[in-house]
Amino acid sequence: MELIFELSGRGKRGDTLPESGIEGVIPTKFLRKDPLEFPEVSEPEVARHYIRLSSLNYHIDSGFYPLGSCTMKYNPKINERIASLEGFREIHPFEPIGMCQGALQIMYELGEYLREIGGMDAISLLPSAGAHGEVVSLLMIKKYFKDRGEKRGKVLVPDSSHGTNPASSALAGFEVVPVPSDERGLISIDALKRLMSGDVACLMLTCPNTLGLFEREIERIESIVHKNGGVLYLDGANLNAFLGVARPGDMGFDMLHFNLHKTFSTPHGSGGPGGGGIGVKNFMKPLLPIPRVEKIGDRFFLNEKMDASIGRIHSFCSNFGVMVKAWVYMKILGGNGLRKVARGAVLNANYLLSRLEKHYEIPYGKGRCMHEFVLSCEPLRKYGVRALDVAKKLLDMGFHPPTIYFPLIVKEAFMIEPTETESKNTLDEFADAMIEIRREVEESPDVLHDAPKKTPVGRLNEVKAARELKVNWYD
Ligand SMILES: *Cc1c(COP(=O)(O)O)cnc(C)c1O
Numbered sequence: 148m149e150l151i152f153e154l155s156g157r158g159k160r161g162d163t164l165p166e167s168g169i170e171g172v173i174p175t176k177f178l179r180k181d182p183l184e185f186p187e188v189s190e191p192e193v194a195r196h197y198i199r200l201s202s203l204n205y206h207i208d209s210g211f212y213p214l215g216s217c218t219m220k221y222n223p224k225i226n227e228r229i230a231s232l233e234g235f236r237e238i239h240p241f242e243p244i245g246m247c248q249g250a251l252q253i254m255y256e257l258g259e260y261l262r263e264i265g266g267m268d269a270i271s272l273l274p275s276a277g278a279h280g281e282v283v284s285l286l287m288i289k290k291y292f293k294d295r296g297e298k299r300g301k302v303l304v305p306d307s308s309h310g311t312n313p314a315s316s317a318l319a320g321f322e323v324v325p326v327p328s329d330e331r332g333l334i335s336i337d338a339l340k341r342l343m344s345g346d347v348a349c350l351m352l353t354c355p356n357t358l359g360l361f362e363r364e365i366e367r368i369e370s371i372v373h374k375n376g377g378v379l380y381l382d383g384a385n386l387n388a389f390l391g392v393a394r395p396g397d398m399g400f401d402m403l404h405f406n407l408h409k410t411f412s413t414p415h416g417s418g419g420p421g422g423g424g425i426g427v428k429n430f431m432k433p434l435l436p437i438p439r440v441e442k443i444g445d446r447f448f449l450n451e452k453m454d455a456s457i458g459r460i461h462s463f464c465s466n467f468g469v470m471v472k473a474w475v476y477m478k479i480l481g482g483n484g485l486r487k488v489a490r491g492a493v494l495n496a497n498y499l500l501s502r503l504e505k506h507y508e509i510p511y512g513k514g515r516c517m518h519e520f521v522l523s524c525e526p527l528r529k530y531g532v533r534a535l536d537v538a539k540k541l542l543d544m545g546f547h548p549p550t551i552y553f554p555l556i557v558k559e560a561f562m563i564e565p566t567e568t569e570s571k572n573t574l575d576e577f578a579d580a581m582i583e584i585r586r587e588v589e590e591s592p593d594v595l596h597d598a599p600k601k602t603p604v605g606r607l608n609e610v611k612a613a614r615e616l617k618v619n620w621y622d
Contacts, residue, residue, distance in 0.1 A: 215562025266396025267426030280404025332511030369399030391486035491567030
C-alpha cells in the first residue's frame, strides 16, 4: 500500500483552476521561496487512493462483528438518512424555542419511549455515553444523600463489572468496593449481605451481567440494597437482552443508563458521538441535569430552572443526531419489533453457544445464555495458544474478533455477542471458523502465532507499544 507522497510526481495536477488575474497583490518578499512539500497527484490517483484506504477498514457494513458487550448490530441506513435531513442537520443551538418544536418533540418522545422501556419515571438524554451516564447518575446519588444529611461514601461493584463502573464511581468521589461472584457467575448474595451497610450509597449492577447471565435472584438483591437505604443502579449496556420483555423499573432498579449507540442502533466505535441517557424513579427526578425537555399543552420547552438539579453536564442538548437515529429506529420497530430484537439477540447467542460448547470451555452458564456468552481459551494454553492468538487468526478468516480478556473473572476470556441482525448463515460461518481454529490449535499451533497475515498490518508488538509510547509524530 503506497502513501500518497509515494504517488506524487512533480507537476501532476488534480485540478485546473482559471488564472486569478491578480498577480502581485502579495509583496514578493513575503512569497515563499521553496515549494510546499505537498503530494502532487492527478484526480483519479486521489480518488483511488482514498477509496483504497476506506476499504481497509473493517466495519459492521463489511462483516460480522461479535464484539462482546458492545452490541455491534447493523445500523439501518434509514436512520442516517433521516438524521441528515437539513432540518435536523442544520439546526442551531441558539435557535428560538418556537423554531425548533419538532426537534424538541423528538427528544421528548424518545424520552417517553425510554421511560416506558425502562419502567422509570423520568429521563435525561444529556449524557453522551454509557460511562457519562454512570458518572452523572453517581453525582446525582452523591447529591441526594448529601441533601438528606446522610454520609454514604461507598459504591458496590461486582467483580465481573465493566471497567467504567469502578472508574465512574471513583471519578464521582466514591470508594469502590468489589463484590465477588459466586460459582454460578452471579453476584454472591452472601457477600452482598456482608458488604451492604449504612455507608453504601449504591450497588451498580449489570444485568444480564458481563457473562451473559441474568441475575436470578434480582428480587433478593433489590431487597438487601433497599433495606439498607441504598440505591440500586442498572448498568443498562446489556438491555438488548430483554428490551420490551421485562422492565428494570419493575425489578426494583432506581436508576439506569441506556446506551443508544448499542441497543438502539446508532453507529459506534472509534469514539464517535454516542448517547448515554439515564432513567430515574421519582425520588431522583429533581436532581436530573438541566436543561430538561418538557411539554405544556402541545408546546415543548427547555426547563432550566430546577433547584435541586446537579446542573449542566453537556453543552446545549447533547448529541442530537444520535437521538434522531434512535428515535427513527424505535418508531419503525414499534413495541413488538423491539421485543423481537431482544428475542433474536438471545436466540442468536444461544445458537452460537450450542455450536461452540463442544469445542471450547464455557466456564459459566451451563449451556444457556442471554444475548452473549463467554468462553475460556485457558485449556489452549497447554498448546502454547492464547485468546489473543485465536482472535488474531479470526482476522485472517474475515471476522472481527470478539472481546478478549474481559470479564476479568474468566481466564483467557473470549466474549461473543452476535446480536439479532445476523443470519443463521453468518453465525454458521463464524462457528465453522472457530471450530477450524480449535483443530489447528492441536495440529499446528505455531501458525496461530503468526496471524494475522492478510490484514493491512500484521501482529503489533503491544508490549513495545505500551512501553515506548510515541505521542509526537514529528519527533
Ligand atoms: C459499553 C459498556 C459500558 C460503557 O458504555 P459506553 O457507552 O462505552 O461509555 C458500561 N458497561 C458495560 C457492561 C458496557 O458494555
